[in-house]
Amino acid sequence: MSRNGVLASVSVGLVVLGIGVALSGLAAPAATLTSRLPAVTQAFPADATFVGGFDVKRLAASAFYQKQVAARNLARPDAFRHLEEETGLNPERDVDRVFVAGLRGGTSVAVVLGAFDVYKLRAAAALKAGAKAEKVGDLDFYSFAGKNAAQPQGIAFVDQGTLLTGDAAGVRAMLEAHGQHKATLRTNVLLGGLLDRARTDATFWLVGDGTLLSNLPTGGSSGGLGSNFSMPNLKSLSVSGDLEPLVTISATGDAADAAGAKNLADTARGLTSLLALQAGAKPELKELATAFTITQKASQVVIDFRVSPETLAALAPKPAVPTATPRAQ
C-alpha cells in the first residue's frame, strides 16, 4: 500500500473509531440496568420512589471531599454516618460503591459493595438489640431494632463483597426477589426509564419520581425556603454530579406541562438572581450565582451547576475559633 493509502486508512480508521465510541452512548440504554448497575440492584422494590448511587472511592479520594472533611466544614454525608452506625462499616475505607432506594413511608434500603470483613459484620449484627438471625433463601439475614422502634432494620450478606442493609422488610423483600432472579425494579416503568438515561458513572447520582421533591421540607416561620414557597410539582427528577476537576451537578426535572416547567425555570432563575443580589455583601456569591445554567425545553427543565472547588470552599462556614477562657487569678 502506498504512503497515501496508509495515511488515508489511518484517517478513516480514526474517524470511524471516534464516531463509534461517541455513539456508543446511544446503544447503552438497552443494556443500562444489566451492564451499568450490579445485578443485585435489580431487586430493589418495584415501588421505590428513588434510586441513587455514590462512587464512594471517587468521592473520598477527591481533594474537595478530603479538604472539607478535614477542615470539619462539611459533615460526612448522612448516608455514611448512618451506614457506620448500623453496620460498623467505615465507608471511606471499606466501601467502593453504595446504591440506595427510597421506599414509601420514608425508609430506604441500600446495596453496599466493597471489601469488608463479613465475619465481623455478622458478629456485630448478632449483638444488636433485638437481633434475630434467619435464612432467606440460602442467605443469612439479621433483623434488629432500629432507632425508631416501629422501623426494624436489617442486614444481609449476598457475598464477600456485597451486603444489603436498611429497612428490614425492604431488605427481606430484596433478598426474596434476588433469590428468584426477579428484576423487580424494572417493573417500575418511570424509574426504569430514568435509569436508562441517568449518568450512573457519575460520582453521585439519583433518579426519583415526583414525591422526591414534595417530601422535602419547605420550611415555615422557622426557616427553610419560607412559608410562601411551594415545591414545584414534578413528575420526575434526575440528578448527577462530580467533584473533580470541577464541582458539577446537573439536575433535570420533568414537569407536568410546559407551563409548569416555565414556572420551575423562573423560580430557579429567581433564586439565582437573589444570590446575585447578595453578591455585593459577599463577593464569592457572585461566582456562585453565575455557576448556574438554567434551560427549559418543553416540559423539561435542566439546571447545570458548575463551580470550582475553591469557590465552594470559600463559601463554607469557617470552623469556630476556640475562645480563650480567662485564667483564674
Next chain:
Amino acid sequence: MSRDTGRTLPTLDGARAVFALSFERLFWSRRSLLMGVLLCLPVVFGVLYRVVLVAKLPTRLSGFDLYGTVVALYYIRNVVPLAALFYGTALVTDEVEERTITYLFTRPIRRSSVLLGKFAAYLATTLCLVLPATVVTYFLLTTAAGLSGATAHGLDLVRDLGALAMGLVAYGAFFALAGVTLRRPMIPGLLFLFVWELVANLPGYLPRLTITAWLRSLVTHHPAEEGLAQIFAQTQPAGLSLVVLSLLAGAFLALAVRIFSEREYVLDQ
C-alpha cells in the same frame, strides 16, 4: 491485444488516474504542511486544555462548550474556507504557473476528468486533515471528567463532521470555479471570505446569499458573540441548508468543469 493509448479514457477512469497522481502531490506538499498545522491547532489546544487549562477556565465553560466554539468559530468560519481557498484556487493555477498543464492536456483524458480528479484529491487531502483533527479535539475537550462527556454528545460530533465535509465540498467547488475563471484568484477569494461572507451577520434575506450562513445552520453550536452578529444571527433549517449547499456545490463544480473544458490556456514564455 495491445491497448489503444491514443483513445480517450472515459471520464471516471481518467478522473481516477488524475486523482491518484494529484493526491500524492497535494498531500506531501509544503501547502499541506502549512494547512496541516493550521487545521491541527485545535488538537494542541485540546492537549493544553487537559494539561493546564481545565482547572483555570471560567467554571461555566465546559469542555463541550469549548469544542463547540472550536468547530463554529475556528473551523466553520475561518479555517475550512481558508483551506478550500488555498487548495481550490490552486487546482488549475498551480499547473498553469508551473507550465505543466500542457502535459495533462496532451494525455488521452478529458479535461473534465482532470478537474474532477484534482477536486477529488483536494477533498481527500483536506478531509484526511480536518476530520481526524476534529475527532481528536472532541475527545480531548469532552473527556476531562470521563468518557461519558464524549458519549453524551456523540450525535453532535457526527453532525459536525458532516458539516465540515459539506463546507469543504461547497467552498472547494466555489474556489475551483474561481481558480479556472480568474488568473489571480487569491485576492478576490480572500475578499469574498472576509468581506462578502460578513453579510451573513446582517438582518433580512442578504445572509442567504452567502455560503457561510447555510453552513453555520448545519451545526448546533452558536457561541455567544457581540455586536450585530449577536442581534441578527439567523439559523436556517438544517435540511434546507444541506440541500442549498449541495445544489451550490454541484452548480459551482459543473460550471468550473465547463469553463475548464472550453478555456484556452496561454502559458507565459
